[in-house]
Amino acid sequence: MDHSKILGVVLAGGKSLRFGEDKSQVKLKDKSLIDYVLSEVIDEFKELLIISNNSIKFQKSEKISVIKDFKNNLGPLGGVLTAMKWIKDNNKDYQWISTFPTDTPFFKKQILKDFYDKVSLQKSKLFFIKSNNTRHNIFGLWSIDLIDKLEDDLNKGNRKVEDWADSVGVEIINMKFDKNDPFFNINTKEDLEEAKVNLLND
DSSP, X not given: OXXXXXXXXXXXOOOOTTTTSOGGGOEETTEEHHHHHHHHHGGGOSOEEEEOSSOOOOOOOTTEEEEOOSSTTOHHHHHHHHHHHHHHHTTOOOOEEEEEOSSOTTOOHHHHHHHHHHOOTTTOSEEEEEETTEEEEEEEEEEGXXXXXXXXXXXXXXXXXXXXXXXXXXXXXXXXXXXXXTTOOOOSHHXXXXXXXXXXXX
């Protein structure tokens, strides 16, 4: 797979209602959650796009651009479409976008490499990771060819990533992890405390 044809996209546009504040800015061992993700994936792409509707702090890099959702309240699918529109509007030659959340501090770049190694681009225009019987709908590889269908379906009111992905025919890449779950995500203050314990024991 030609990584130069993939745009890395960090979806930070969520409202973090269950957490009570912008999760991307929450500190875990003096490092913000978004920086955990950025530090793992930044070397894998020519450019990274952060989609956030808030003013956020993160590790600066010439590779990183920040934009807002083109339309509010469309959920993660709206963020995906925003990234695709950014590619079109800026005449970029990316053919795929690779998406990441901001709340999974234990995700490692080797997982991304293994994911790409298992992807067969001829099989689908959309790929998600599934690990230990859990499907991770934000860790995806999305073809730009999906842009028109995605926009049409969002206009029709479709919001659920899982349902939309099933409708277009997503290919699931299975991965297994025997130790700590690298996809552990922080939705609540209790999750943050658990992450602190896991980080210390890692």
